[in-house]
Amino acid sequence: MRGRVRNALQQVATTYNLGLVPKAAAAGVNLDDVLQNVTANMAKLFRNSADQAEEMEGLAVALGVPLLDVMRFNVFYELSGACTSMLANDYKHKDIVHGRNLDYGSAGLSDIVVNARFKKGAEVVFECTTFLGYVGCLTGMAPGRFSISLNQRDEKDEVGNIIGYKEWNNFMLAWQQGAQGYGFWIRQSRSQRLSWRDMVAAASSTLFTRAAYLAIGGTKLDEAVILERRTHAVQLARWMKASLRSEFPELAKVSYANDFDGKPFVFVCNSDMKHADEARDETAWKLLNALAPRGYGVKSVKGVMDFEGNSTLHQGLTVETTTFTSEMVAARGIYNTQAKCAVPQYSNIGSGLAPAR
Structure with missing residues (x-):
C-alpha cells in the first residue's frame, strides 16, 4: 500500500508539473514558490488544524518522501x-x-x-x-x-x-x-x-x-x-x-x-x-x-x-x-x-x- 501512495504522489507531481505549473505561470503565478512558502510556514498557516499539519509531516517520514510532495498532494484539488x-x-x-x-x-x-x-x-x-x-x-x-x-x-x-x-x-x-x-x-x-x-x-x-x-x-x-x-x-x-x-x-x-x-x-x-x-x-x-x-x-x-x-x-x-x-x-x-x-x-x-x- 505504501508503494501505491508513493505512486499516486508521483502521478500528481507529473500532472502538476506538466499541466498546472505552465497555466499558472501564464497568469503570473509561480506555484512552486507558493507551495514552498506553505511548507516552510506550516506551523503558522495550519494553526487552525495543527493535527493535520502533524499528520502531513508524519506521512512524509513514513513514505520516505519530501514534505513538499505531501503538501502538493494535499492542495492539488484546490488547483485542479x-x-x-x-x-x-x-x-x-x-x-x-x-x-x-x-x-x-x-x-x-x-x-x-x-x-x-x-x-x-x-x-x-x-x-x-x-x-x-x-x-x-x-x-x-x-x-x-x-x-x-x-x-x-x-x-x-x-x-x-x-x-x-x-x-x-x-x-x-x-x-x-x-x-x-x-x-x-x-x-x-x-x-x-x-x-x-x-x-x-x-x-x-x-x-x-x-x-x-x-x-x-x-x-x-x-x-x-x-x-x-x-x-x-x-x-x-x-x-x-x-x-x-x-x-x-x-x-x-x-x-x-x-x-x-x-x-x-x-x-x-x-x-x-x-x-x-x-x-x-x-x-x-x-x-x-x-x-x-x-x-x-x-x-x-x-x-x-x-x-x-x-x-x-x-x-x-x-x-x-x-x-x-x-x-x-x-x-x-x-x-x-x-x-x-x-x-x-x-x-x-x-x-x-x-x-x-
Whole structure:
C-alpha cells in the first residue's frame, strides 16, 4: 500500500508539473514558490488544524518522501479537479439523497480511495471518502445532520474569463489572514455536531483560500443548497427551494439561481450558472435540460449511484480519472462509495430516477 501512495504522489507531481505549473505561470503565478512558502510556514498557516499539519509531516517520514510532495498532494484539488454533485428529494423516505462523482486529473488515485469513519466512543460522528496520504475530506457526511461535497471552481470575471490561477497570487496572504483550505475545513467540521443549517451558515461565512462550490444536503425534503464561493463570501446560491434562504441571515443579500427553484434536485459540476461553459461543463446543462421538464426526484439510493456513475460526463477526462462515486443519505446514515466508475451512457438518463409526487 505504501508503494501505491508513493505512486499516486508521483502521478500528481507529473500532472502538476506538466499541466498546472505552465497555466499558472501564464497568469503570473509561480506555484512552486507558493507551495514552498506553505511548507516552510506550516506551523503558522495550519494553526487552525495543527493535527493535520502533524499528520502531513508524519506521512512524509513514513513514505520516505519530501514534505513538499505531501503538501502538493494535499492542495492539488484546490488547483485542479472536475466533479459533479447532485442533491435530490427522496419522496418515499421524505429525505435528501446526495450523489457525487469525483473526477481527478491524475491517474493512480482510485487505488488509494478509502472510506474513513470518525467515532466518538461507539458512535460514528462523521464519514468521508478520501485518499491515503490526504489529510482532508472532499466528500463527507455527519449521520443524522448533513452531507457535503466540494467541487473545484475556476472563478470568472464579468465576461466569463477564468481568473482562478491569478487567485494564487493571494493564496499565502489569505492563509496568513486565517483562511482555510476546504478539505481541511470539512474534516474539522466532524467534531462540531453542526446541523444542516449550522453547516450552511458556517460555509457561508468562513474565510477560504480560494473559490469553490460547496454542495450541502440536510435530512429533510428540500434541504439542499449549492454555494458558489469566493475567498471572502458567497457569490451565488443554488437552492432547491429558494424560500429557505430567508432562514439564513448570512445569505439574505446573496443572489440566487432560480434554475432549480421548485424542482426536486439541484446539482453542480465546474461552471457557474451565470457562465454556462458547455465545452467544459456539459454535464450540468445536459442534466438540467433532460430532467427539468420531467420533475424527477429519486426512487432509490442505488438509483442516484447509477445515475451519477452512468450518466455523468467525465469533464473531458479519461474514464480512469473518475476516481469514485459516492452517495449519501444523512437522515438514514447511508454512505456508499464505488471506485472507478463505468463509462458514462447518456441513454440511461433518468433510469435511476422517478417522477416527483
